[in-house]
Amino acid sequence: MIDLHCHTLHSDGTDSPERLALLADEAGLAALCLTDHDTLGGIPLFLAQQPQVKARLLVGTELSCRFLGRSLHVLGLLVDPGDAQFQARLAELRTRRDDRNTRMVLRLAEVGCPVTMAEVQAQAETPLLSRVHFAMALAAKGYVRRPQEAFERLIGDDGPAFVPREELSPAEAARWIREAGGVPVVAHPGRFAGGSFRWDEAMRDLQREGIEGLEGYYGEYRAAEQRYFVGLAKRLGLVVTGGSDYHGANKPGLRLGAGRGGLKVPDGLLEALEAQQARGTWN
Ligand code: AMP
Ligand code: MN
Ligand code: MN
Numbered sequence: 369m370i371d372l373h374c375h376t377l378h379s380d381g382t383d384s385p386e387r388l389a390l391l392a393d394e395a396g397l398a399a400l401c402l403t404d405h406d407t408l409g410g411i412p413l414f415l416a417q418q419p420q421v422k423a424r425l426l427v428g429t430e431l432s433c434r435f436l437g438r439s440l441h442v443l444g445l446l447v448d449p450g451d452a453q454f455q456a457r458l459a460e461l462r463t464r465r466d467d468r469n470t471r472m473v474l475r476l477a478e479v480g481c482p483v484t485m486a487e488v489q490a491q492a493e494t495p496l497l498s499r500v501h502f503a504m505a506l507a508a509k510g511y512v513r514r515p516q517e518a519f520e521r522l523i524g525d526d527g528p529a530f531v532p533r534e535e536l537s538p539a540e541a542a543r544w545i546r547e548a549g550g551v552p553v554v555a556h557p558g559r560f561a562g563g564s565f566r567w568d569e570a571m572r573d574l575q576r577e578g579i580e581g582l583e584g585y586y587g588e589y590r591a592a593e594q595r596y597f598v599g600l601a602k603r604l605g606l607v608v609t610g611g612s613d614y615h616g617a618n619k620p621g622l623r624l625g626a627g628r629g630g631l632k633v634p635d636g637l638l639e640a641l642e643a644q645q646a647r648g649t650w651n
């Protein structure tokens with residue numbers, strides 16, 4: 369069993385990278401890839417645990433793209449953390465995130481739920497601020513009872529106080545990831561644009577733009593979704609990956625490796641992923 373998608377407190381999870389590495393062994397994983405949003409900040413501490421950990425510890429990140437008018441997440445799996453150009457590109461994404469966050473503070477005041485950036489920062493362990501931290505700050509101030517309610521009423525993708533970031537195109541994300549030696553993979557396609565969306569055509573378009581795989585196994589998929597996406601990848605010749613999207617206490621009940629209980633990502637997917645990485649289909 370492997371897990372190629374999870375987060376630490378360097379983005380919007382709650383575990384330290386060191387703790388996450390140890391959890392890999394507790395969960396009985398053969399490999400674990402850390403994929404924090406827009407940063408490789410947790411990677412050095414994560415990889416430093418390798419001598420203590422049986423599971424293979426792997427490097428990744430998760431980037432947000434604009435596709436068909438909505439947000440599409442792309443995982444950059446097996447990127448080289450020593451790639452200076454990629455690190456600079458991630459820094460640029462974090463600047464865009466900071467700009468969005470500033471606008472979201474203003475927007476929340478307009479809808480009658482003022483929070484300061486300092487109050488949002490107080491909810492985070494690192495400088496990267498995500499909507500998860502906004503949700504916690506809004507709950508701490510009593511505007512909502514639970515952070516989840518902040519997503520439902522205020523800052524979810526269609527909420528009145530949501531401000532989008534300037535996002536990459538999928539082609540740009542794919543190129544950045546490829547140039548950093550990684551494999552660009554669509555994260556949780558089943559969460560995109562609701563359940564009825566048919567992916568067949570759209571995934572073909574993404575493949576033409578440089579996407580090389582999709583997440584066929586996911587912590588929150590139903591069995592039918594897993595079958596559909598694994599089958600789709602096979603039909604299109606895309607790499608299949610899988611992971612829990614573990615966020616620690618920020619996604620209660622979702623476990624590393626096991627997701628909501630039924631997740632089991634086969635070890636063999638990692639070999640196929642590494643073969644794809646080595647192939648370097650374009651540059
Ligand atoms: P950001 O990248 O700052 O826009 O925040 C996105 C993060 O917020 C996602 O990675 C999730 O962890 C979380 N998130 C987004 N929408 C929801 C939602 N509807 N319910 C719970 N968490 C969400
Ligand atoms: Mn997240
Ligand atoms: Mn995601």
Ligand code: MN
Binds near residue numbers: 373374375430613
């Ligand atoms: Mn994720």
